[in-house]
Amino acid sequence: QVQLVESGGGLVQPGGSLRLSCAASGFTFSSYGMNWYRQVPGKEREWVAGITSGGGITNYADSVKGRFTISRDNAKKTVYLQMNSLKPEDTAVYYCNAALDIRRYWGQGTQVTVSS
Numbered sequence: 001q002v003q004l005v006e007s008g009g010g011l012v013q014p015g016g017s018l019r020l021s022c023a024a025s026g027f028t029f030s031s032y033g034m035n036w037y038r039q040v041p042g043k044e045r046e047w048v049a050g051i052t053s054g055g056g057i058t059n060y061a062d063s064v065k066g067r068f069t070i071s072r073d074n075a076k077k078t079v080y081l082q083m084n085s086l087k088p089e090d091t092a093v094y095y096c097n098a099a100l101d102i103r104r105y106w107g108q109g110t111q112v113t114v115s116s
Helices: none
Strands: 003-007 010-012 018-025 033-039 046-051 058-060 068-073 078-083 092-100 103-106 110-114
Touching: 003 092, 018 033, 018 092, 018 110, 033 068, 033 078, 046 068, 046 078, 058 068
Parallel strands: 010 110
Antiparallel strands: 003 018, 018 078, 033 046, 033 092, 046 058, 068 078, 092 103, 092 110
16 A cells, blocks of 8 residues: 655754655655645645656745755655754644645655754
8 A cells, every 4th residue: 555654853953954754655656756745733734845756856945945955766765855954933744745647645744843
């Protein structure tokens, strides 16, 4: 069955870094665009970053541009989100998303908390 399993979240001080990973199984990972979203309680889920199936094109929300980097390893069926210069407003549950045509798959999320 389809699975997306995020890891790497945690508590970090402002200015620190974290790298999130999302391991995929149960579908043809290399055919799917991959995205990271985040959500704060009481707010809508927000798109953070995306990468095309081959990894050649990446896009970022303005709020994270220059600080976050999305990448993927199709051989390992894993997508990453390197987060640098973290701010308290980056605190959220981060979700991995796979997208192809009308198909969408979601992970269970990993908590990132930025606090001193």
